[in-house]
Amino acid sequence: MSTPTLTPTRPDPSAPGAALTQRRSRPGELAFRVAMQSCLAVAFGVLASLLGWVLIKGWNRLDSRLWTEMPTGLTSRLDTAGVQSALVGTVWIISLVAVICLPIGVLSAIYLEEYANNTRWYNRLLELNIQNLAGVPSIIFGILGLGIIARTLGLGFTVITAAIVLSLLVLPVVIIASREAIRAVPQSIRQASYALGATKWQTVSRQVLPSAVPGIATGSILALSRAIGEAAPLLVLGAVTFITFNPDGLDSAYTALPIQIFTFIARSQSEYTELAAGAIVLLLTIVLAMNSIAIFVRNRFEKRW
């Protein structure tokens, strides 16, 4: 072992310290970095070109006509057509979805996380089913809604039918997101509450839930923005095309933005394609706004333990 010297000398290439200065090239590191960046570029590139296409295509229609005018099936009136009824229909449906699926989803999540004894087979079965439900194609939910809610329950092709079906569709997502948020609340908080003589419900309602709200809100908003974009179930649930009035109640006929876009695109005239592109931009703006709220909520109320 060499003894340290006080005067700095030219480093001896055989000294242990000299090995630190010999930078090695590591091709694996570089290759992996390039691969990751390419993947990101592909994902981002596709998204950007889609966005660019709808923006260019719909540029002429991006004005107040979109939300002040009704859709029309008459080519002669296309100049004064918009998607107001679809926009209002979407707002109706999504508000109802929030009202229906948030309480059910959050309470289910609380049950599964805080109350259910997961050594019991029925609770495990319940969990497995929820995971699976999240993966069921949305058209299946549409058919289920048509058979049970529209026909058997007799709710018909109405706003409330659409809202119930979309609620069922996003419920698993809301439950899973809420469970994650509830599970992220440290066990030590629950123990502290119990040790002070709090009951289970006091602990859940005063400590666990408030701490989990940011996570629940984020997950729920993301689930709702998924519901906004759903067209498939509404197709079989009788969303009306070219409706010229806004929904005025739960039992009203309705249309929604994705459906409206679909029917516009299905027409051959280029004016319809333009109008569809405008409606797509509108829909994307709503989704983007909702996701921004989710991110804001998450950052604003994030708890640090």
Added chain:
Amino acid sequence: MSIRDVSAAASPPENESEVTTVNPDTTSRPAVNIAGVQPAAGHQPRPTTPVMELSGVSVYYGAYEAVRGTSMPIQEKQITAMIGPSGCGKSTILRSLNRMNDLIPGARVTGSVTYHGQDLYAKEVDPIEVRRRIGMVFQKPNPFPKSIYDNVAYGPRVTGMKVANMDDLVEKALRDAALWDEVKDKLKTSGLSLSGGQQQRLCIARTIAVKPEIILMDEPCSALDPIATAKIEDLMFELSNDYTIVIVTHNMQQAARVSHYTSFFTAEVDEKQERHGRLVEFSPTGKLFTNPTDKRTEDYITGRFG
């Protein structure tokens, strides 16, 4: 009166490997006393009556018997320390004293734990009521993510205590926990903004706000630095005027400094190669550290075993 005969900084690190890091010099000493352990004069146990009695208490996690056959009293307004190596079941026994073990799936207690003669595990006993009278402070400070004020007021609120003036109660609890002067100007700020030692005193304030009779402390200083530890130890000693305290600690010096009674636990390996915690000796602290009855206690406190 100061209870500090030894500098807190001289304590070995309070971690799992504490036993093996005890100064090796101590193993060669003929005397039983380990370095620095001199029970303070003020810690002579007062003759009191036991508020709690454990007899033949075994705790199981599923089929595994974590601790077997523990019998000891908890004396009123005295500090009872539980020491022993990791995995000896001292924390498990502590949690059985206010039914916190109920929260662990599969945990089961046999034998009897009585509180003023009432079996805590009798069918008709409400664990919520048990915990209102027997509070607990945890190893890692765990204030609620709420304001300092709300942290202290939480217990009285949820237990439905009749409180004439909540502000006074919060102030009293914070004063008793020796935290008032440090936080009186920022009661509305989050409890999480405090330092570790302050957080732990906030947790103690929160516990005494519900006026329990007994306070259980599960290694309350192991996440704290020596200065914060010293404050908590002083506080414990103050609190023992009004409260019965049971403390689990990895730190033998701490047990020697603060407690009136000490119980030594160890882990035994049975014929099936399973480890079980066991109470070896329960004595007044002065006796346990200077003249232990059991050879295993002597080996442990002199650092010959761990």
